[in-house]
Amino acid sequence: MFNVLLILFLSAILILSFSIAGMAQGDINKDNFKKPDTLAEAEKMIDKLLDFALKYRDMVYKYKGLYEEENKDKKEYRQLYKEGRKANKQLQTIIDNQDKLNDKLQEIIERLLNKSNGIGVYGGFNYVPLNPVNSGVQGEITIDF
Numbered sequence: 001m002f003n004v005l006l007i008l009f010l011s012a013i014l015i016l017s018f019s020i021a022g023m024a025q026g027d028i029n030k031d032n033f034k035k036p037d038t039l040a041e042a043e044k045m046i047d048k049l050l051d052f053a054l055k056y057r058d059m060v061y062k063y064k065g066l067y068e069e070e071n072k073d074k075k076e077y078r079q080l081y082k083e084g085r086k087a088n089k090q091l092q093t094i095i096d097n098q099d100k101l102n103d104k105l106q107e108i109i110e111r112l113l114n115k116s117n118g119i120g121v122y123g124g125f126n127y128v129p130l131n132p133v134n135s136g137v138q139g140e141i142t143i144d145f
Contacts, residue, residue: 119143 120142127135 120140122138122140122142124138125136126138
């Protein structure tokens with residue numbers, strides 16, 4: 001939506017700049033101004049000037065509305081951007097805290113894995129259904145120094 005409005009706005013400015021440049025070539029000044037000879041010619045000139053003024057007044061109101069809408073969108077996007085940055089900061093804080101927690105857990109796991117209790121006991125029963133002769137009880141005692 002923003003991109004479309006921006007393109008329309010820039011296109012309008014481009015077209016308007018060419019229109020104004022074209023109008024500037026035919027500017028009326030004291031040297032080339034033809035004064036009307038009759039009241040009818042004056043009325044016709046006034047009608048043309050009035051049409052011209054009304055046409056550009058409508059254009060000005062149109063562009064004023066587009067400008068206000070663009071400005072409103074700009075403020076809305078700026079607010080959304082600020083909210084997004086704030087959410088990113090919060091998310092980064094959560095990620096950093098999670099990383100710290102993971103590091104602590106890794107340290108605890110490594111400490112527990114490397115910790116020597118000194119004495120260990122292991123026992124189990126093994127039964128082989130097709131060959132019961134190979135079944136038996138197993139046991140083990142370990143002592144770490």
